[in-house]
Amino acid sequence: MTAGQPINAYTHTAIALHWLMAVLILAIFSVGFYMQGLHLSPFKLRLYSWHKWAGVTAFLLLLVRLLWRVGHRPPDLPAAMPAWQRLSAHAVHDLLYLLMVAVPLTGWLMSSAKGFQTVYFGLLPIPDLLAKNRELGNLLAAIHRWLNYLMLALVTSHTAAALKHHLIDRDDILMRMLPWLGRRAMAKGQS
Amino acid sequence: MKRGQLVWLLFLVILTGPALSASFNAVQLDKSRLGFTFRQMGVPVQGGFNRFAAQLNFDPAKASAASVVIDVDLNSVDAGSQEANDEVLGRPWFNAKVFPRARFVSSAVRPLGGNRYEAKGALTIKGRSQAVTAPFTYAGQGATARFDGGFTLRRADFAIGEGEWADFGTVANEVQIVFHIQAAAQAARK
Numbered sequence: 001m002t003a004g005q006p007i008n009a010y011t012h013t014a015i016a017l018h019w020l021m022a023v024l025i026l027a028i029f030s031v032g033f034y035m036q037g038l039h040l041s042p043f044k045l046r047l048y049s050w051h052k053w054a055g056v057t058a059f060l061l062l063l064v065r066l067l068w069r070v071g072h073r074p075p076d077l078p079a080a081m082p083a084w085q086r087l088s089a090h091a092v093h094d095l096l097y098l099l100m101v102a103v104p105l106t107g108w109l110m111s112s113a114k115g116f117q118t119v120y121f122g123l124l125p126i127p128d129l130l131a132k133n134r135e136l137g138n139l140l141a142a143i144h145r146w147l148n149y150l151m152l153a154l155v156t157s158h159t160a161a162a163l164k165h166h167l168i169d170r171d172d173i174l175m176r177m178l179p180w181l182g183r184r185a186m187a188k189g190q191s
Numbered sequence: 192m193k194r195g196q197l198v199w200l201l202f203l204v205i206l207t208g209p210a211l212s213a214s215f216n217a218v219q220l221d222k223s224r225l226g227f228t229f230r231q232m233g234v235p236v237q238g239g240f241n242r243f244a245a246q247l248n249f250d251p252a253k254a255s256a257a258s259v260v261i262d263v264d265l266n267s268v269d270a271g272s273q274e275a276n277d278e279v280l281g282r283p284w285f286n287a288k289v290f291p292r293a294r295f296v297s298s299a300v301r302p303l304g305g306n307r308y309e310a311k312g313a314l315t316i317k318g319r320s321q322a323v324t325a326p327f328t329y330a331g332q333g334a335t336a337r338f339d340g341g342f343t344l345r346r347a348d349f350a351i352g353e354g355e356w357a358d359f360g361t362v363a364n365e366v367q368i369v370f371h372i373q374a375a376a377q378a379a380r381k
Contacts, residue, residue, distance in 0.1 A: 040278045042361040049232040115237065115271055122233025132237075 008075045009176045017065045018177055021058060021100070025155075028054045029148060052111065052118050056126065059104040066097070078171045092158055099151045106147060110140035213376035214250040215336040222373040225263065229346075230363035231271075238275075242267035247374050249300075249338070251331060254308055257300040261370075263293040265316075283353040290317045306330060310340075316349040327370075334376050341369040 010018070028051060035047040077086055108126065111118050115132035119125045130136060165173035166181070175181050226239035242264040249257040265287045270279045280287040297312035306328050314323045327340025345364045346352050352362060 040274050042355055042358065045232055045361045049234075116231075117234050119232070119234045 008172055009179055010074060011068075011072050013068055014065075014072060014074070015177055015179065017061060017068065021061055021065065024054060024058050024061070025100070025151075028058060029152065032148065049122065052107065053121050055104045055107050056118065056120050058100070062097075062100045062104075075176050078173070080171075089161065092154055092161075096151070096154055096158065099147055099154065103144065103147050103151060106140055106144040110137055110144050113137035113140050213334065214248055215331075215374040215376050216248050217375045217377040218245040218247050219335070219373045219375060220245070224369075224371040225261075226369045228367040228369070230365070232361055236271040236275075238268065238270045240264065240267050241269060245372060245374075247372065249329070249336065249374070251329060251336075254300055254302045254329075257297070257308075257310075259295070259297045259300075259310060259312075261295040263295075265291055265293055283356050284351055286317055295323070314344065314349075317351060319349045321348050325368075325370075336374050336376075338372040338374070339370070341367060343367055 009015075031047055031051050031054075035044060035051060038044040038047070077089065108118050109130055112128035112130040113133050114137035117125055117128050162174045162177070165171050166175070220243070223243075223245065224239065225243050226237065228235050228237055230236070240263050244262045246260045247258075249259070265285045266280060268276055268279055268285070270276050279285060285293075293314070293316040295312055295314045297310045299311045301309045301311070303309055303326065308327055308329060310325045310327060312323060312325075313320045315321075321344070323342055323344065325340050325342040327338050330337045330339075343365050346362075346366055347357070347359075347364050351366075356362060
């Protein structure tokens with residue numbers, strides 16, 4: 001049954017995973033950006049741990065998402081969409097998936113290289129792939145940071161494109177990921 | 192002592208090793224290590240002290256007469272990161288400006304059987320003294336001996352980490368101290 005939902009939509013699972021990760025990534029990014037400048041305190045140590053635990057969680061969710069994605073083809077893009085837009089949409093999506101892998105991985109590696117093992121929720125130790133090494137730790141920190149800036153840029157363009165499709169092109173691109181919007185649009189159309 | 196005699200004595204020491212009942216009294220600091228592990232948000236973090244001095248007298252044949260004094264330069268701390276090093280020297284932690292040194296003075300050494308021993312003594316950090324017991328092993332090899340041991344201290348006993356750090360939720364109370372001391376047997380000088 002797809003009552004009140006555009007026919008051309010993602011599965012509920014894909015939608016749930018998308019938005020869950022959107023919120024999670026935004027939170028992890030914000031905390032990560034904020035925590036670095038803090039003076040050392042128990043609060044800062046807690047933030048670092050939460051940041052790492054949430055990062056591991058996002059990585060695990062990504063694995064679930066990728067598995068789901070393999071078994072469920074996303075809906076087709078509108079037929080009227082120009083080729084360059086299709087190409088850039090796919091490129092941004094692929095890059096975002098790549099970053100969702102690379103960002104937590106570099107975070108975990110930099111943590112190891114800085115001599116702090118990642119222990120999931122303080123209970124489950126994740127093995128250190130790298131031994132403590134100051135130079136390597138600083139290098140990985142820089143990579144982690146720049147990958148995040150790249151992700152921020154891509155998420156911004158991803159969001160801008162979705163809004164442009166919804167508000168200017170008035171197609172169903174955003175509604176495929178936000179069925180609630182579609183239902184409202186349909187209700188408006190019926191009245 | 193003439194040079195020839197000294198050479199013979201050294202030869203004997205090397206040949207017979209601890210059987211000669213040599214007292215290990217010259218600590219080789221470059222081959223010794225003083226480290227610790229603490230838990231931060233459930234994560235074990237390694238650290239140590241790069242500068243310390245040790246006076247030792249240990250004769251395996253008369254272990255109960257052994258004694259050790261260790262002085263630790265707290266400013267040489269490695270607490271896992273530069274940020275932590277700066278923090279831990281401050282007033283809430285070591286207050287290293289007022290208390291630059293930690294000191295352990297043994298009061299009794301007891302053989303536990305085999306190569307295992309136990310040193311009891313007073314550990315003084317930040318102006319507070321506590322009795323500690325440190326089990327250790329002894330491994331003699333010719334004219335050098337290695338001592339490996341450790342104990343657990345509770346940082347709160349020494350007011351290490353006051354104020355916002357007094358709570359053990361982020362940094363645990365228990366700190367594992369590990370030491371590796373290498374010493375040579377040297378004829379008494381002077």
